[in-house]
Amino acid sequence: MTRSYHLPPGPRQRYPGEFALAVTRRPLTFLAELARSHGDVAAFHVGPQPIVLLSHPDAIRDVLVTHGRQFHKGRGLERARILLGDGLLTSEGDFHLRQRRLAQPAFHRARIASYGDAMARYADRRADQWIDGATLDIAREMAGYTLAVVGKTLFDADIEGEASEIGEALTAAIAAFNFTVLPFGEALMRLPIPAARRFRRGRDRLDATIYRMIAERRAAAHDRGDLLSMLMLAHDTEGDGTGMSDVQLRDEAMTLLLAGHETTANALTWAFYLLSQNPDAEATLHAELDALGGDQLSAADAVRLPYTRAVVAESLRRFPPAYVVGRRAMTEYRIGEYVLPPRTIVLMSQWIVHHDPRWWADAAAFRPDRWLDGGSAGDAGRPKFSYFPFGAGGRVCIGEQFAWMEATLALASFARRFRLELVAGHRVVPQAIITLRPKYGMTMTVRKRSR
DSSP states (O other): OOOOOOOOOOOOOSSTTHHHHHHHHSHHHHHHHHHHHHTTEEEEEETTEEEEEEOSHHHHHIIIIITGGGEEEOHHHHHTHHHHOSSTTTOOHHHHHHHHHHHGGGGOHHHHHHHHHHHHHHHHHHHTTOOTTOEEEHHHHHHHHHHHHHHHHHHSOOOGGGHHHHHHHHHHHHHTHHHHTSTTHHHHTTSOOHHHHHHHHHHHHHHHHHHHHHHHHHHHOSOOSSHHHHHHHOOOTTTTSOOOOHHHHHHHHHHHHHHHHHHHHHHHHHHHHHHHHOHHHHHHHHHHHHTTOSSSOOGGGGGGOHHHHHHHHHHHHHSOSSOOEEEEESSOEEETTEEEOTTOEEEEOHHHHTTOTTTOTTTTSOOGGGGSTTOOGGGTTOOGGGOOTTOOGGGSOTTHHHHHHHHHHHHHHHHTTEEEEEOTTOOOOEEESSSEEETTOOEEEEEEOOO
């Protein structure tokens, strides 16, 4: 006898694929409207596929942590395999656990601290090129900066000369991602259409760089202090004792290249935008930075920058680069009175929960002080999973501490030398694809500061 499942309420689909188009074309609006009209547990269908949006922190905790083993990655990460292969973001089960064990030492706290000086140095190198009064696309500037950092820390290579080509290749690959989540998206990407051709050219360009680095490192056969060296030298002592193949190294390097470059660039871009719109917060930041002294920051300075880190934290709340997490239920799953069938897609949106006034006082405001000791009392009792910019559970971002270090030191390094003013009339529109980018870039005027 066929089991009858009790799904949550949701909007009715008028024709097959309607919601697939809505989610890919205007995902933030669609998810916000769904949560607002149908509450903390809402459902819709894309064809026969049931999809449930969870918006309560306790339900999110249960899916990501308490019952995490009952779920695999969602549709988006499944389709991301065409770019990332079987890296940490896309792999599953025992293979994912093995890869995470092999990669974990590369993100040890002491190892990350050793990269801090490079993070600050590359920020200063980028800022050295800025001219007082110049108008720049800060989204592009931050992408160039984070690409240089990931090149140094991942490959121990100066790839700033290739930054433009690599950045364009990443942009082409990310722009094509919307096609992959549509019904028959994988088939579309095999056709000779312009988006598919741009994607393949971008992926091939990235592969050429990564495989070249792997070959050079195999030939050198020693630890150069970068993440790739750590991955190559690691052996699974808890498993079969082997290391990673070149294909596995490529997949992990591609994952780290995208995750370590794209997300932090977006976080910094949104931080500078928010500071430009909030002069009091900007002034408090500058006061903290001016009190530091010295010419160049180092990893040791990160702990002396509580307000700078608070600016990063609040920026991640307002504009989370990872704006939605998806999981697929592998078994029947109960949420309160509802029973979800196996293979239901469960979505949990940082964009929705991070702006929920139930958990956040002045949710629409930019309030870095809420992250400081003695911050807003209105935020004091919020549930833990009302904030999850790096995910949670067994698939929490392995590079979270790396990202905090880089974003804090980079923001401090740029902001102690320059103020950034949004150019009048520039359109600021969040574009949600793989990450949350500013759709039209972020055109700003740089103003040199005197300390």
